[in-house]
Amino acid sequence: MNNIIVLPMVIPLFTAIILIFFLSYVRVQYWLSLVALVITAALSGYILELIQREGILRLDFGQWPPPFGILFVADSFATILVLTASIVSALILIYAYYAGQSEHDHPRFFYSLILFLVAGVNGSFLTGDIFNLFVCFEVMLLASYVLITLGGRKRQLRESVKYIGINVLSSWLFLVAIAYLYGTAGTLNMAHLAERMAEAGPTPLITVISILFLIVFSLKAGLLLYFWLPGAYSAPPTAVAALFGALLTKVGIYALFRIFSLLFYHDPFVSETLLGIMAALTLIGGSIGAVAYNDIRHIVAYNVVIAVGFILVGLAIATPAAIEGSIYYLIHDMIAKGLLFLLAGTIVTLTGTGKIEEMSGLIRHYPLLGWLFFIVILSLVGIPPLSGFIGKVLLGQGAVQAEAYLLLGLAFLSSLFVLYSLLRIFLNCFWGETTISEGEETPLRKGLIIPSFILAMLMFGLGLGAELLAPYVKEAAETLLNPNLYIEPILYQ
Amino acid sequence: METLIILLTGFLVSVAVYLLLSRSLVRVIIGTSLLSHAVHLLLLTMGGLKKGGVPIIGEKTLAYTDALPQALILTAIVINFGVTALFLVLAFRTYQETGTEQLDQLRGMADE
Numbered sequence A: 001m002n003n004i005i006v007l008p009m010v011i012p013l014f015t016a017i018i019l020i021f022f023l024s025y026v027r028v029q030y031w032l033s034l035v036a037l038v039i040t041a042a043l044s045g046y047i048l049e050l051i052q053r054e055g056i057l058r059l060d061f062g063q064w065p066p067p068f069g070i071l072f073v074a075d076s077f078a079t080i081l082v083l084t085a086s087i088v089s090a091l092i093l094i095y096a097y098y099a100g101q102s103e104h105d106h107p108r109f110f111y112s113l114i115l116f117l118v119a120g121v122n123g124s125f126l127t128g129d130i131f132n133l134f135v136c137f138e139v140m141l142l143a144s145y146v147l148i149t150l151g152g153r154k155r156q157l158r159e160s161v162k163y164i165g166i167n168v169l170s171s172w173l174f175l176v177a178i179a180y181l182y183g184t185a186g187t188l189n190m191a192h193l194a195e196r197m198a199e200a201g202p203t204p205l206i207t208v209i210s211i212l213f214l215i216v217f218s219l220k221a222g223l224l225l226y227f228w229l230p231g232a233y234s235a236p237p238t239a240v241a242a243l244f245g246a247l248l249t250k251v252g253i254y255a256l257f258r259i260f261s262l263l264f265y266h267d268p269f270v271s272e273t274l275l276g277i278m279a280a281l282t283l284i285g286g287s288i289g290a291v292a293y294n295d296i297r298h299i300v301a302y303n304v305v306i307a308v309g310f311i312l313v314g315l316a317i318a319t320p321a322a323i324e325g326s327i328y329y330l331i332h333d334m335i336a337k338g339l340l341f342l343l344a345g346t347i348v349t350l351t352g353t354g355k356i357e358e359m360s361g362l363i364r365h366y367p368l369l370g371w372l373f374f375i376v377i378l379s380l381v382g383i384p385p386l387s388g389f390i391g392k393v394l395l396g397q398g399a400v401q402a403e404a405y406l407l408l409g410l411a412f413l414s415s416l417f418v419l420y421s422l423l424r425i426f427l428n429c430f431w432g433e434t435t436i437s438e439g440e441e442t443p444l445r446k447g448l449i450i451p452s453f454i455l456a457m458l459m460f461g462l463g464l465g466a467e468l469l470a471p472y473v474k475e476a477a478e479t480l481l482n483p484n485l486y487i488e489p490i491l492y493q
Numbered sequence B: 001m002e003t004l005i006i007l008l009t010g011f012l013v014s015v016a017v018y019l020l021l022s023r024s025l026v027r028v029i030i031g032t033s034l035l036s037h038a039v040h041l042l043l044l045t046m047g048g049l050k051k052g053g054v055p056i057i058g059e060k061t062l063a064y065t066d067a068l069p070q071a072l073i074l075t076a077i078v079i080n081f082g083v084t085a086l087f088l089v090l091a092f093r094t095y096q097e098t099g100t101e102q103l104d105q106l107r108g109m110a111d112e
Helices: A003-022 A026-054 A076-103 A110-126 A130-149 A154-185 A190-200 A204-221 A229-234 A238-262 A268-292 A296-317 A320-351 A367-381 A388-401 A405-430 A446-464 A466-481 A483-491 B002-020 B025-046 B068-098
Strands: A057-060 A071-074
Touching (some): A003 A026, A003 A071, A003 A110, A026 A057, A071 A110, A071 A483, A076 A110, A076 A320, A076 A446, A076 A466, A110 A238, A130 A238, A154 A190, A154 A229, A154 B068, A190 A238, A204 A238, A204 A268, A229 A238, A238 A268, A238 A296, A238 A466, A238 A483, A268 A405, A296 A388, A320 A367, A320 A388, A320 A405, A320 A446, A367 A446, A388 A446, A466 A483, B002 B025
16 A cells, blocks of 8 residues: 555646646746656656565555455556656657747647646556556546647648547447456456456457457557557647657557456467567558658658557567567657657748658758757667667567567568658758758747757667666566566455 | 347447448537447446345345446446537537538548
8 A cells, every 4th residue: 555656647637627727827837737747757766666675556545455446556567657658748848838939829728638648648557447447548538639639720620530539439449348358257456357367268258358458459559550540640739749659659558568468368369469460560551651651740650650569569479578678668669759759840840841852951950950860760770879779679589589580570670661761851851952041940949959859868868777777677577477476466465 | 138238239339330430520429429328338237237136245135236337337428428528529610620520521631
């Protein structure tokens, strides 16, 4: 029992409500929400340290012992993701503040909505009850529905209709899956479910339920069922798109990891073969999409898809090294995708177009922007000492150990496609003769480049300081691979 | 009784799917709302329908009603209400902005 683990969800939630009373004071809203996110990040760092000392923490709401009540569970995997999500969203918030200042269209509920989104994301990571997971997903999605439409341009409204439609449908499937699961197992507590699933073994009914969950979370994560993603992620303003790219699909990936490592690992057909095939197809589809478009926003959105495939290759292989690699890559990808979306959005804002053939020679006027873009390319491709490297090496090692050479080949081939698609942006936009004459360029404000700079530094930090993070990631992978480590502290302590 | 409710659920789902496949956005929204009602019935049935008891287990109780599905449905109804309200407002805004609520006209160009 430890009350501290509810705070990463409650702090953003209450701050978001308080912000509604300060609607006309944008500056107050900005500082309050920034402080809330920084406190959340600091607390999750502390929780991570606490888990290292005391093992998995749990909080039973209303003192109802599990499996009867709802509970929050903080293990290393969830807490690492909460920490990363809080840091990345705080940086994106800084960007949003300065971007909004220059565009004069600061929607008044913007900060509240971002905090609601973060509350939903953190809640999804920390919950230990599968229905509660659904509720937290909905909190996050409702905030994202409004965020995607904020500003109300035609394109945003059109894309949001599809985005909401597909998400309502997948939430429906989620509820259907929960209903069947409850009918079969008679419980919704994840640890209790894990125990009952282990007793029952892979009966046909449970396999069907696991496939339902696979469809639900694949839709949310963009695993194979990513057709809605490029449109939805390329429509909203830069800061919102960055938040989506960095956080939303990652929650789906987290849910896939949790569900398929804890509940449905008994049937290798679903948890290995099917997941492997879907991850492979995602890698192929994402790679084709990334090189097929000429619009920066689309290219960047397809890069999200490739990363989803890459991370889930680790889950399909499920050796200790591969899982560790996936966790490293997940952390890296939250930071890198946030940065990539911020930079792409900045380029679009500066030039007024998303088409790469219409811009040229940007590095002359914006050298820092260009070099940051180059760094993020290197990091996504996996050049040491940047943060993508360690994840890719560990995942490759795991794939070799498990002799999954096809997945290994596709995963690393996709890195080349990432390199090609992003270098195309870099060569077209930053090199060449500049089309803007001296003094006529749109000035790049410091507030827009500082968050990107900090994110780039974080990537260096994660790459060079992987050793510091290693004990936490190791423990996270261990808990994922041994469900008993998760069940024991919840049901029997 | 369970069989009857399951059949009703199936009927609601088929109606909802028919509505979801239509071109008009308003019909699609009504479809999603119906879909949720269907799943609420499913949740209720999955917990076992009422057997004439109170939701308290004692040593001598013979009939016992599961209270959890009710709690789940209550939450799901509230969420569904919120999402449907938001979706309707969005549909109205989209209609104002684009002048159409036919989904095939909302497809949008690839380049803009």
